[in-house]
Amino acid sequence: MSSSQTQRDILWIARFLTERASLAPGLLDGPAFASAVRGRMSQLAMTDIAKYAAVVEQNENEMECLASEVAVPETWFFRYxxxxxxxxxxxxxxxxxxxxxxxxxxxxxxxxxxxxxxxxxxxxxxxxxxxxxxxxxxxxxxxxxxxxxxxxxxxxxxxxxxxxxxxxxxxxxxxxxxxxxxxxxxxxxxxxxxxxxxxxxxxxxxxxxxxxxxxxxxxxxxxxxxxxxxxxxxxxxxxxxxxxxxxxxxxxxxxxxxxxxxxxxxxxxTVTDTKGKTRPRIMRPNAIAPIAPKVSTASRANPVQPKPLSKATVAQRVQPMLAAREFSHAQRLVEDALKVTPANIELLELLAGIFCSKNELQLASQTYARVVYLEPHHGPALLALAELSDALGRSDEASRYRAKMKRLGNL
CATH class of the missing domain: 3.40.50.150 (Vaccinia Virus protein VP39)
Structure with missing residues (x-):
């Protein structure tokens, strides 16, 4: 099998793990991932990578074994x-x-x-x-x-x-x-x-x-x-x-x-839901929206605007879409919400995550960059940018993000 075909098979396996195992793309790139694939093939006494790719696709147990090779289960007694x-x-x-x-x-x-x-x-x-x-x-x-x-x-x-x-x-x-x-x-x-x-x-x-x-x-x-x-x-x-x-x-x-x-x-x-039952209401720190002033009158020249969805409501609606892998629907919902509050960091994080799930890494990187622009010390966004830069082949950029995280105490 040609070297180019082997690379295409490894890339297919990486994309499959990204979609099915939700692993960060940065873990599934470069020589380390190729070595993990070869290691699993050796344990199964396989030499044809295309056939191994079919096994990963059809056998969930093997998919998990390969994922474990990438996300190393390191642990020790009384860590931290x-x-x-x-x-x-x-x-x-x-x-x-x-x-x-x-x-x-x-x-x-x-x-x-x-x-x-x-x-x-x-x-x-x-x-x-x-x-x-x-x-x-x-x-x-x-x-x-x-x-x-x-x-x-x-x-x-x-x-x-x-x-x-x-x-x-x-x-x-x-x-x-x-x-x-x-x-x-x-x-x-x-x-x-x-x-x-x-x-x-x-x-x-x-x-x-x-x-x-x-x-x-x-x-x-x-x-x-x-x-x-x-x-x-x-x-x-x-x-x-x-x-x-x-x-x-x-x-x-x-x-x-x-x-x-x-x-x-x-x-x-607690609050009362539409069926009259009392249920917990979760108060989310960093997610409290200002109360809009009441509009006393309405006219064609000054119509009443529809009330924008809250961040919690958007997240609640998006989660089932993510679970069902309906990423395009989730993207549209979040983008509509961002038109109303374009500087909303939580919604930007959510949108960036959706782009990652769609393997649109450049768009994900640009969206996380918006988060860091709004909040320069945002550790999770810096980590995501480092991983995405690695996945996009921008190792120098990834190193700069990790160095910034280290200075901020996030590593």
Whole structure:
């Protein structure tokens, strides 16, 4: 097979993963991605890349395996120690308030280390294992299989374990021993967070989703951000990664020390819906629109203009379109809203994400550039611009964006 045909097949696989797995385009470009494809082909004893592309298209398990090669499931015990110290304090407080059951979640749990750490935090502050559930969810079948078998990945112990964890997780020479109590708290499940909307039957008290967003395209980040909010209990705690920028537009308020990367879901107010039922009303920080003055009279010379859709309404209408991959319809809706409020950063982010989903990377880059023009310190937009610049072959530009992020403390 010719070199040009091989490149076309690799490009097709990359586009397929962008559409189906919602991975950021910057991850699926260059020699590293080609090497990942060849590695998976070698494991399957395949030499024809066109045939392998057909396998990726038809076999969801192989698609996830390849995605795992790109979005490496790296994890280690008590990563970001301040997160777990803050978690222990929060779980102790819930225990003291006589809460009967504790439900936690590790999204993008990789090989299970994070979920085991969460369980050990709960047990260390007095929760009985019978009253603790830690949902551990990852899209990778290989990672979930490894976790269920209790295999500890190499390099997962990078520092001394905290003393309070020793009864449940302990180091012995070069290995780590997980207690049966911890193992019994964790429920592993292979799911795609972007497809499985109703994952949990109970609100989550403490939810970890750390360093997952950095692998997703912007539209997928928005979708997962809102799902995280919906899954989390009122006054629940969300732990993000150091490079995740999910706070914009979500019901999340900074909680705990900065190094914990923790956010609290604020308690919702309520409104009455059209059917007369009371439902939560989410107050979104950074999303409060000014109240337009009332118009007392109307005439042909000065007609009453239709009330523009609020940002929350636009996002609510767009989400089902994104889930159904109706990107053109979603684009038109957001562009219409931007005609009324052209400097709306959240809508610009949403539009940029839609362009990414359509693989219109140049338009996505231009839209994120508008965001940074309006808000120069906007970390998520800078990250997206760096990834898009890589995907467009503008490595110097990507380096400048990453350098700016580093100066701002976003890396």
């Amino acid at each position: 120690p301040a997160s777990f110290e803050f978690l222990r304090a929060q779980l102790a407080n819930r225990k003291n308030q006589q809460q009967e059951k504790l439900v936690c979640a590790s999204l993008g749990c990789a090989t299970g280390v994070e979920a085991w750490c969460i369980a050990s935090c709960a047990l260390s502050v007095g929760w009985a294992k019978e009253n603790v559930i830690v949902h551990a969810i990852d899209r990778s079948p290989l990672a979930i299989t490894s976790a269920r078998e209790g295999r500890i990945p190499g390099g997962s112990l990078r520092s001394t374990l905290p003393e309070w964890a020793e009864p449940w997780i302990r180091a012995e020479s070069s290995s780590v021993i997980i207690s049966r109590e911890v193992l019994e708290c964790v429920r592993f499940q292979q799911e795609d967070l972007l497809l499985a909307k109703d994952l949990f039957s109970q609100p989550i008290d403490a939810l970890f989703c750390r360093n997952v967003m950095i692998y997703l395209d912007p539209a997928a980040r928005i979708l997962l951000r809102d799902r995280i909010v919906n899954w989390t209990a009122n006054d629940g705690i969300v732990f993000l990664g150091h490079a995740d920028g999910l706070e914009r537009g979500a019901v999340l308020e900074s909680a705990g020390p900065t190094s914990a990367f923790a956010w609290r879901r604020s308690v919702a107010t």
